[in-house]
Amino acid sequence: MPQARPGLKDVAKRAGVGISSVSRVLSGHPDVSAGMRDRVMAAVTEIGYRPDIFARGLRGGPTMSVGLVIGDISNPLLSEISLGAEDALRRAGYSLLFVNSMNDPALEAQNILLFRDRHVDGLLLSLSAEDDADVLTALQTIEAPLVLIDRELDDPGEILRPSAVLCDHRGGMRAAISHLLDLGHRRIGCILGGHARFARMRRRGVEEAYAERGLPTGYSIVQGPLDAAHGQAATSRLLDMREQPTALVAGGNQLLKGCLRELRLRGLAVGTDLSLVSCDETDLTEMLDPPIAVVRRDTHQLGRTAAELLLRRIQDPDEGPVTSVQPTVFVPRPSCGPVREAAAT
């Protein structure tokens, strides 16, 4: 007695009909009589039939899965995005396959090919680099629709046609800098990191805020990798400048961590000795004393929107690529105070 998983054949036998009729019923083909549908569905539930994904995939059918290529899931920002995406996908009957790329473009390219081999129906991309040749090459081989999450490809080309969900980092940063300028700060140190869109946009936001008021370029921007080490090094460099900044802005949660380490080392008190703004809410920004002002965005929604954009294109291949922009909000907090001359060293 074969205790094996029941197949289409078993359902057909059970219902006393042909195999292809069962297939038609299950795939919602229009040309099926009501009686046929009932008998088949009855048999299906009776013997507990479940379609075999692999047999379907072999025929080139949909796999009901979507791949997420992401730099580092242990970054709370990215994990929340993935949560939002998964939520939307599950509702639509899709599952999210997830692979971590350790922020390594080579691995990222490899993972893209891996998803291709697994016949994912679409790809969600939060790439760690926007201009890596291997990644671009790998993406060229993907036929399924693509959605970029807060990223912009250097040259999207005519082949890729990715949709995208972007965040208004520029506006958020402009608001943050304006707030600091309102408090009297003129020398602001900005710690940015990464080679992606968000760093460029934040830089522009800083520039705009000064330009808006016709103020001379009183800011300094230190760009580097998107990690805590750079956050600390950049902070140190900024605080060693002859014209020491009276306020710092950290462009991300990892950078913030490094920045805070350096401030602690130097015994500087946030909010009084020095004002501080960070980007993206985390436990730290919320729980530290004083709480840290942040440029905030809805990460869960970001992931959900990305998934929705993707689903739309999966379900209707004629849909063209779409770009959606999500707002950011500046949340002032006691980490920002009025200027005080000569912070203690």
Added chain:
Amino acid sequence: MPQARPGLKDVAKRAGVGISSVSRVLSGHPDVSAGMRDRVMAAVTEIGYRPDIFARGLRGGPTMSVGLVIGDISNPLLSEISLGAEDALRRAGYSLLFVNSMNDPALEAQNILLFRDRHVDGLLLSLSAEDDADVLTALQTIEAPLVLIDRELDDPGEILRPSAVLCDHRGGMRAAISHLLDLGHRRIGCILGGHARFARMRRRGVEEAYAERGLPTGYSIVQGPLDAAHGQAATSRLLDMREQPTALVAGGNQLLKGCLRELRLRGLAVGTDLSLVSCDETDLTEMLDPPIAVVRRDTHQLGRTAAELLLRRIQDPDEGPVTSVQPTVFVPRPSCGPVREAAAT
């Protein structure tokens, strides 16, 4: 001209050999001549052949994928575990499929079945509940080997035979409590959460530390869900006791967050008004002022070990289930100080 993906057939034609010879070379069959191997491999690279996972899966072969069932990836603890597991799996040529369960046992059961349908070669389980009937039922239908991550099933049964990686929460907690007792604390409030092994073990650790010194039961334990809301509520309850505790222990990072909220609300200073210990290192425990003493464990290693245990059983089906126990370390920090009489309210 078919621009389609090349198949075994194309390789065979190109190399001027039979299809099965190609299959044999690729699957490392012993009965192949050196010449055959060379010609086939040459053809493979020439036309860029890549095996089709679905055709393999259809034949019941390995899919080179492992599923991870996890409650909440946005918990840094779990994301680090998944990072460690993925690392080990990738080295072995496996990829990690990951599905989030929102801490909902029903979803968890559903996800287990989903992985089964995807023919994963093994399952890594960090279940949110250890005794859910649906989850147990779902697990019964899995033929692939199972590894529990810091969990213990109520009744493992003879069918499941799961391997497991456990953590010595009991020892870590005993060390933490001993440290507090050394500092003179006698009334210690413990905030525990969740229905899994770690909560039981931590409770035992507390009991043992008091018993070891022949001290009367001076602790109070407040058990509840594993989230920030319970952390805050439990803290409030403990601080409202007639015999107010002079030290608190939070059994996890979410609980800690709630606890800190309540302490801030009451204006209590950690380390002076009240001593505080938490479980598991996070940004918060490290960056707060003063830093928070923690019972620490190597989460990356935890994930890696789980993956290794799983791989061993995947690669040799005769291997029986194994349980490995990982150490925990208590890290004393300035959040713990000597007892002070009557904390300010």
Added chain:
DNA sequence: ATGAAAGCGCTAACAT
């Protein structure tokens, strides 16, 4: 409206 039959790309049993 329904059933029979041909593959999808691969592996394994069988032949040589």
Added chain:
DNA sequence: ATGTTAGCGCTTTCAT
């Protein structure tokens, strides 16, 4: 040691 062939479970012509 190598080639031939029969399926794995499904979708999709193609008949009827």
